[in-house]
Amino acid sequence: MATSEFARLPGFRDFPPEDLALRSHIQEAWRRVARRYGFSEYDGPPLESLDLYVEKSGEEIVGQLYDFVDKGDRPVALRPEMTPSLARILADRSRGMSKPIRWFSMPQLFRYERQQRGRLREHFQWNVDIVGEAGVGADAEVVAVAIDGLRELGLTSEDFAARVSDRRLLNAVLGVVGVASDRRSAAFGVIDKIERMPAEKADELLRDEVGLNGAAVERLRAILAASSIDELADLLGDEGGADEEMANLRDYIGILMSMGLADFVELDLRIVRGLAYYTGIVFELFDRKGELRAICGGGRYDRLLELVGGEALPAVGFGMGDVVLGELLAERDLVPEYRPRVDYFLVPITEDQRAELLRIAHVLRERGHSVAYELRERGVGKQMKAATREGADTVLLLGPDEMERGCVVARDMQTGEESDVPLSELA
Amino acid sequence: MATSEFARLPGFRDFPPEDLALRSHIQEAWRRVARRYGFSEYDGPPLESLDLYVEKSGEEIVGQLYDFVDKGDRPVALRPEMTPSLARILADRSRGMSKPIRWFSMPQLFRYERQQRGRLREHFQWNVDIVGEAGVGADAEVVAVAIDGLRELGLTSEDFAARVSDRRLLNAVLGVVGVASDRRSAAFGVIDKIERMPAEKADELLRDEVGLNGAAVERLRAILAASSIDELADLLGDEGGADEEMANLRDYIGILMSMGLADFVELDLRIVRGLAYYTGIVFELFDRKGELRAICGGGRYDRLLELVGGEALPAVGFGMGDVVLGELLAERDLVPEYRPRVDYFLVPITEDQRAELLRIAHVLRERGHSVAYELRERGVGKQMKAATREGADTVLLLGPDEMERGCVVARDMQTGEESDVPLSELA
Numbered sequence: 001m002a003t004s005e006f007a008r009l010p011g012f013r014d015f016p017p018e019d020l021a022l023r024s025h026i027q028e029a030w031r032r033v034a035r036r037y038g039f040s041e042y043d044g045p046p047l048e049s050l051d052l053y054v055e056k057s058g059e060e061i062v063g064q065l066y067d068f069v070d071k072g073d074r075p076v077a078l079r080p081e082m083t084p085s086l087a088r089i090l091a092d093r094s095r096g097m098s099k100p101i102r103w104f105s106m107p108q109l110f111r112y113e114r115q116q117r118g119r120l121r122e123h124f125q126w127n128v129d130i131v132g133e134a135g136v137g138a139d140a141e142v143v144a145v146a147i148d149g150l151r152e153l154g155l156t157s158e159d160f161a162a163r164v165s166d167r168r169l170l171n172a173v174l175g176v177v178g179v180a181s182d183r184r185s186a187a188f189g190v191i192d193k194i195e196r197m198p199a200e201k202a203d204e205l206l207r208d209e210v211g212l213n214g215a216a217v218e219r220l221r222a223i224l225a226a227s228s229i230d231e232l233a234d235l236l237g238d239e240g241g242a243d244e245e246m247a248n249l250r251d252y253i254g255i256l257m258s259m260g261l262a263d264f265v266e267l268d269l270r271i272v273r274g275l276a277y278y279t280g281i282v283f284e285l286f287d288r289k290g291e292l293r294a295i296c297g298g299g300r301y302d303r304l305l306e307l308v309g310g311e312a313l314p315a316v317g318f319g320m321g322d323v324v325l326g327e328l329l330a331e332r333d334l335v336p337e338y339r340p341r342v343d344y345f346l347v348p349i350t351e352d353q354r355a356e357l358l359r360i361a362h363v364l365r366e367r368g369h370s371v372a373y374e375l376r377e378r379g380v381g382k383q384m385k386a387a388t389r390e391g392a393d394t395v396l397l398l399g400p401d402e403m404e405r406g407c408v409v410a411r412d413m414q415t416g417e418e419s420d421v422p423l424s425e426l427a
Numbered sequence: 428m429a430t431s432e433f434a435r436l437p438g439f440r441d442f443p444p445e446d447l448a449l450r451s452h453i454q455e456a457w458r459r460v461a462r463r464y465g466f467s468e469y470d471g472p473p474l475e476s477l478d479l480y481v482e483k484s485g486e487e488i489v490g491q492l493y494d495f496v497d498k499g500d501r502p503v504a505l506r507p508e509m510t511p512s513l514a515r516i517l518a519d520r521s522r523g524m525s526k527p528i529r530w531f532s533m534p535q536l537f538r539y540e541r542q543q544r545g546r547l548r549e550h551f552q553w554n555v556d557i558v559g560e561a562g563v564g565a566d567a568e569v570v571a572v573a574i575d576g577l578r579e580l581g582l583t584s585e586d587f588a589a590r591v592s593d594r595r596l597l598n599a600v601l602g603v604v605g606v607a608s609d610r611r612s613a614a615f616g617v618i619d620k621i622e623r624m625p626a627e628k629a630d631e632l633l634r635d636e637v638g639l640n641g642a643a644v645e646r647l648r649a650i651l652a653a654s655s656i657d658e659l660a661d662l663l664g665d666e667g668g669a670d671e672e673m674a675n676l677r678d679y680i681g682i683l684m685s686m687g688l689a690d691f692v693e694l695d696l697r698i699v700r701g702l703a704y705y706t707g708i709v710f711e712l713f714d715r716k717g718e719l720r721a722i723c724g725g726g727r728y729d730r731l732l733e734l735v736g737g738e739a740l741p742a743v744g745f746g747m748g749d750v751v752l753g754e755l756l757a758e759r760d761l762v763p764e765y766r767p768r769v770d771y772f773l774v775p776i777t778e779d780q781r782a783e784l785l786r787i788a789h790v791l792r793e794r795g796h797s798v799a800y801e802l803r804e805r806g807v808g809k810q811m812k813a814a815t816r817e818g819a820d821t822v823l824l825l826g827p828d829e830m831e832r833g834c835v836v837a838r839d840m841q842t843g844e845e846s847d848v849p850l851s852e853l854a
Contacts, residue, residue, distance in 0.1 A: 068495030
């Protein structure tokens with residue numbers, strides 16, 4: 001249906017008002033929730049030096065960069081994620097700042113992904129991070145923000161859950177079931193993909209690549225299927241080897257229980273979050289029906305700031321995109337109806353009232369009201385139709401007789417009731 | 428002072444919270460004013476096909492594009508201005524829409540400008556457009572939005588003015604003073620730069636390039652110096668030749684007078700707005716001291732939508748950037764002080780109150796309050812210092828004695844007054 005000679009780039013969205021309304025609805029909810037948790041908003045440039053991503057982001061991301069050389073011969077890239085910019089900004093200023101630092105942002109991010117249904121090349125992502133606090137209190141605070149971000153939009157524990165894991169705990173568990181130290185990273189790789197491969201294929205990899213025997217594979221599978229900390233504790237038995245990590249995760253879940261968010265949290269050791277910069281507790285938010293991709297992912301990344309040359313500060317955070325979330329809201333019928341509206345629509349009966357109309361319009365706008373009117377002469381019938389189309393709460397009718405009486409007529413567009421408003425109230 | 432190994436790109440800004448606060452302050456004012464005038468917000472992609480700009484934008488802009496070839500071999504560019512995207516979006520959908528269309532947007536735009544003090548390579552720009560209305564009512568409405576956008580930020584008619592012109596009127600005036608038809612475009616070029624060149628140089632160009640004799644140059648200079656429509660009418664005399672254009676501009680200024688905005692508007696025929704797509708009334712907003720570059724520029728562009736393959740629709744709009752405006756606000760001491768604040772800071776006297784603290788924090792957040800607390804065990808003194816640093820209105824102290832009494836102590840951080848709050852009110 002496009003008639004323009006110029007097409008929008010594939011994977012990019014236009015936001016006409018009815019679509020921007022949903023984006024704003026989501027972003028305003030994100031902002032309200034972040035502020036309730038005492039976070040401050042920041043932003044960075046959408047364009048950064050290429051080297052900020054090359055070594056720090058995962059390989060998958062680097063392969064999908066919008067990168068080029070600028071007119072000053074600098075290799076640059078559109079930001080594919082926000083955390084490297086956050087780390088860069090804090091590297092320059094964190095030393096003078098009180099800790100912990102609680103910052104959030106809502107950047108548009110860019111990845112050249114293969115074209116697939118529902119896959120875009122840009123999205124807006126809510127980034128929420130606590131920097132400078134190593135304890136599980138920060139881990140729990142951050143996942144609580146993510147959960148409340150979705151609750152603020154009307155989603156409940158019937159709709160979604162946070163699946164949490166801990167990369168240190170998984171590492172310890174792998175030790176308990178007998179994975180040699182030099183096979184741990186191979187094991188992380190298999191577990192990261194285990195939900196998306198046939199069981200036989202996974203078993204084969206756990207035997208051949210990770211070096212487990214049949215009994216150990218079965219035990220690991222049972223552990224990975226545990227959905228609560230108590231179940232996991234039972235499966236690990238009294239052998240020890242993961243006690244500290246278990247206690248840590250227990251504290252974390254205890255905090256979320258105290259907040260009243262227990263219904264939203266499940267243990268799931270299969271959550272690994274790629275192989276990038278995470279170092280501790282990690283989590284993803286999923287729709288319970290499991291039909292959509294993850295809504296949100298995050299975790300602890302205690303070494304990133306040091307890696308970009310800053311102060312060695314522990315950090316934890318998440319990113320939540322607007323695209324999958326928008327799909328979920330649409331599925332659950334939680335997208336607010338878009339309808340234009342203005343407080344007042346002003347209708348001159350004849351053009352003689354135009355100057356008075358302009359004066360009154362500006363007075364009402366000065367008082368903070370939204371006001372519209374036809375910008376040229378039109379019949380009263382057409383003007384009333386326009387008032388309806390613009391969603392006017394009240395129409396002010398300016399006629400010669402009313403002017404003589406020193407008033408205008410206000411018509412309530414819901415009830416149809418009319419009343420006089422003295423001009424002295426509109427001065 | 429940068430300690431990061433990775434530098435921000437030159438000409439780009441980071442927005443730590445204290446800087447984002449000013450950006451938000453400006454953008455929220457823009458949004459409020461646009462809504463008061465009944466405009467709806469839209470957005471487009473920051474990356475577009477290169478050809479969208481190559482023919483439609485001025486030469487200066489094309490030379491400053493951030494353009495490259497994407498991984499799918501498409502020539503693309505970061506948007507240097509918003510109007511081409513607006514035209515593209517409307518070309519695909521305007522036929523089904525009621526007119527006039529009143530849209531606004533606040534995109535970040537990108538130009539690779541030569542590095543100079545105060546020149547950046549990105550800025551946020553308020554774009555406000557009325558599409559589908561050819562009359563001066565739309566021209567006046569749009570400049571009123573621009574003026575009120577600045578007034579909303581605390582600026583007055585002492586601080587800034589709109590200088591308005593009309594390219595059709597200037598064309599007619601050039602005819603009146605004797606510029607041949609084939610020299611009009613050369614004359615526009617000289618007048619566009621006349622304020623930035625020595626008088627002798629301008630006179631020389633008007634003689635040699637535009638073909639005027641000494642008396643005509645002097646007459647044109649006097650006309651260009653006219654700052655009101657009456658002054659201009661006197662200078663033009665009764666010869667005719669620009670009557671229709673004069674009447675049009677008189678109507679335009681009459682509308683702004685009816686709105687009470689006369690103090691903000693000056694005639695200035697030297698305002699030409701480059702040589703790009705403008706076709707009628709054009710304007711710029713300047714600080715009265717004349718120290719800064721134009722704060723805002725806009726005008727009528729009746730042929731652009733057709734040019735990008737859409738419906739032939741008249742249009743008028745402006746762009747106002749955040750950078751020059753930010754400088755003006757700083758100069759006039761109109762930048763609000765940034766200070767972090769939260770409604771409540773919660774202080775446990777001992778760690779035994781942690782679970783109750785978490786519960787209360789979540790209850791208060793559910794009620795829409797902002798709440799912070801230390802994420803790990805700390806002495807009460809340190810916690811109180813943190814409360815002050817976070818800008819807490821109220822500190823809630825949770826101690827073992829109070830818990831036993833079934834309450835917490837609320838301390839008003841302004842007055843220091845303390846009072847008991849029953850736990851039943853925090854359930």
